[in-house]
Amino acid sequence: MERYLRHDLIDWFDQEHLRATRALVIGAGAVGNEVVKNLALLGVGAITIVDFDKIELHNLTRSVLFSEDDVGKYKAEVAADAVKKLDPNCCVEFLIGDIWDAVDFSRLRNSTVVFSCVDGFIARIRINQLCSLLGVDLINSGIDSRYVSAEIFPFMRDPEVACYECNLPPSVYQRVGERFSCGWLKKVAFEEKKVPTTAITASYAGALATSLFLYSFREDAASGARRVFLDSVAHTSSSISLSKSPMCACCAGQAKERVIIRANRRIDDLLLDGMASLRSSIMVSDPILVSWETPIDFNCEEGREVIFALASHFSDADATCRRCGLKHRLAVIRDQFTVEELAEFRGMKLPGKFASIEEDGTQILVELYDGDEHE
Amino acid sequence: MSEVSVIIRTADQTRKAEVTLPGSHTGADVIQAAVDNWALPKDTDYSLINTRVAKTIQPTIALDTQGVQDGDVLEVQPMLVAG
Numbered sequence: 362m363e364r365y366l367r368h369d370l371i372d373w374f375d376q377e378h379l380r381a382t383r384a385l386v387i388g389a390g391a392v393g394n395e396v397v398k399n400l401a402l403l404g405v406g407a408i409t410i411v412d413f414d415k416i417e418l419h420n421l422t423r424s425v426l427f428s429e430d431d432v433g434k435y436k437a438e439v440a441a442d443a444v445k446k447l448d449p450n451c452c453v454e455f456l457i458g459d460i461w462d463a464v465d466f467s468r469l470r471n472s473t474v475v476f477s478c479v480d481g482f483i484a485r486i487r488i489n490q491l492c493s494l495l496g497v498d499l500i501n502s503g504i505d506s507r508y509v510s511a512e513i514f515p516f517m518r519d520p521e522v523a524c525y526e527c528n529l530p531p532s533v534y535q536r537v538g539e540r541f542s543c544g545w546l547k548k549v550a551f552e553e554k555k556v557p558t559t560a561i562t563a564s565y566a567g568a569l570a571t572s573l574f575l576y577s578f579r580e581d582a583a584s585g586a587r588r589v590f591l592d593s594v595a596h597t598s599s600s601i602s603l604s605k606s607p608m609c610a611c612c613a614g615q616a617k618e619r620v621i622i623r624a625n626r627r628i629d630d631l632l633l634d635g636m637a638s639l640r641s642s643i644m645v646s647d648p649i650l651v652s653w654e655t656p657i658d659f660n661c662e663e664g665r666e667v668i669f670a671l672a673s674h675f676s677d678a679d680a681t682c683r684r685c686g687l688k689h690r691l692a693v694i695r696d697q698f699t700v701e702e703l704a705e706f707r708g709m710k711l712p713g714k715f716a717s718i719e720e721d722g723t724q725i726l727v728e729l730y731d732g733d734e735h736e
Numbered sequence: 737m738s739e740v741s742v743i744i745r746t747a748d749q750t751r752k753a754e755v756t757l758p759g760s761h762t763g764a765d766v767i768q769a770a771v772d773n774w775a776l777p778k779d780t781d782y783s784l785i786n787t788r789v790a791k792t793i794q795p796t797i798a799l800d801t802q803g804v805q806d807g808d809v810l811e812v813q814p815m816l817v818a819g
Contacts (some may be wrong), residue, residue, distance in 0.1 A: 503816030
């Protein structure tokens with residue numbers, strides 16, 4: 362095919378492999394733009410772009426696929442339109458939302474590779490958790506105004522490799538905690554830090570992330586999880602092996618055997634669907650605000666209010682008592698339940714993306730869905 | 737208690753120090769000392785690399801159980817979070 366004439370001249374270049382690749386790109390900001398552009402030009406067969414955000418004027422200094430006419434439009438949609446212009450043969454889709462809400466297990470498991478091009482640690486931790494559990498190769502990239510890093514976690518080929526969280530310092534968890542008051546309620550007055558970045562570091566990151574993917578299916582590709590770290594001012598770079606942590610919050614202690622199913626999140630249905638016979642606790646992917654409790658030493662008759670919804674949907678302002686106006690309500694937040702405890706909430710739905718149960722050395726991952734969907 | 741003598745430097749190599757540390761110190765301890773002594777930005781998180789073996793040093797595990805040897809050069813790299 363004439364389009365790929367220059368690729369065909371490279372003896373190891375596997376155009377067919379690229380054509381069969383289904384790439385999922387999370388984040389269509391500066392780095393996401395570069396990754397999507399490279400994937401389209403290389404001839405990747407299918408690209409899905411995920412982002413919840415809209416284009417702002419300040420994005421245009423780093424985003425190769427956006428123009429001034431696009432300000433106010435969804436990043437994922439505009440990036441997808443740009444891919445169609447770069448390569449009409451590419452099957453491109455876009456999803457408005459974040460990976461936790463917009464991408465189901467099926468789409469993740471059908472992906473050849475996931476590119477994490479997001480802002481912030483929380484999104485990276487979540488993408489890593491999903492890729493690690495579902496065995497999908499992950500390429501993570503990050504930038505500032507000088508440095509660039511791109512990391513590959515080949516979970517599909519080797520489920521035992523280090524994951525992204527294996528090398529996160531404790532300070533990251535402290536920083537993530539600063540966004541929330543105790544118990545994962547959002548802090549009302551939290552302002553996200555803006556990191557300075559440039560088109561230079563964004564394009565380096567896009568090139569490194571895409572090349573890590575491109576070379577990963579060569580026979581002489583390095584094994585294990587790796588990071589390429591580049592200094593765009595001194596023009597130096599290093600390739601680092603990422604060590605696995607025996608105390609990793611994500612992958613340490615994961616069962617080797619894993620079963621993945623889908624189930625309606627109605628608790629009555631879950632208990633009917635076989636959970637009632639479980640001996641183990643049920644872990645939920647997201648902290649749940651079970652109830653608001655008023656301590657008895659407060660002279661208020663508010664009492665207990667059962668909520669049973671995602672804690673992230675509430676803020677510390679919700680701790681204010683509706684009866685007396687004082688901020689004395691205590692949040693009861695949990696992410697682990699026994700079957701008996703869950704049965705107390707019959708008639709309600711189990712919030713979260715998935716539930717996890719470890720039974721007889723096998724991890725059962727239950728993707729939770731709403732409505733009347735039938736599998 | 738065993739000690740290990742290493743060189744610690746920043747990624748841009750503008751700061752470098754030869755130090756002797758207890759082997760029980762963790763990667764996070766080394767990073768915290770670097771941030772405090774060199775006034776590195778506190779709103780950034782860091783990763784520690786053993787450049788001799790081109791491998792990350794675990795933040796919560798003692799240096800002497802991660803193969804850190806006398807003369808090793810440990811580099812403090814920023815964890816990059818923008819996309």
